[in-house]
């Protein structure tokens with residue numbers, strides 16, 4: 427029995443906001459004299475804002491109070507939100523629009539499952555506010571990926587059983603979350619070499635829709 431719903435991660439699958447996350451965290455790290463590079467940034471994929479900060483602070487030489495941490499996360503989000511103003515529909519990643527059109531044609535329902543609290547503004551900026559049947563994001567959950575919560579909320583919003591859902595992710599944490607939710611997992615982009623994924627492709631333009639739906 428094939429899948430009846432497809433749940434898409436946002437950052438790194440629908441749109442490359444990952445570079446903006448990097449630039450914003452880099453500004454915070456430089457300001458605090460904390461070493462931060464693109465390799466460390468890869469560990470922040472799919473992880474919540476506060477957990478991302480904790481990973482960044484592993485290289486810090488001093489301890490920060492909870493108030494200071496909150497201020498840093500708020501500052502990072504301000505920088506990130508400014509960068510998001512640059513987004514347009516041209517930033518939608520290759521293959522996304524064609525895949526969504528084909529899923530609609532086949533009667534397969536779709537949802538977003540993202541850790542980001544900025545999901546509504548991102549969808550608005552890229553003109554995809556109404557492109558999905560449901561949206562589950564960082565505002566709906568207590569635990570971020572690799573916890574399965576966001577995908578279970580997405581399935582619930584769609585009224586679909588987890589075993590009928592296939593998740594598309596660019597983060598190892600997201601692939602783990604999908605598997606823990608009892609769903610099938612497709613790895614693209616950074617997760618296109620993830621051994622835990624049920625199917626992988628370099629990007630959605632190169633993904634086989636028939637294969638993804640028959641997992």
Ligand code: B16
Nearest residue numbers: 436437470472475540541542543544
């Ligand atoms: P925000 P996704 C995730 O989005 C990002 O990959 C991750 O880097 C970020 O820390 C997280 O959203 C929270 O984002 O600060 O906007 O709430 O990949 O789950 O779509």
Ligand code: MG
Nearest residue numbers: 435437438596
């Ligand atoms: Mg992602």
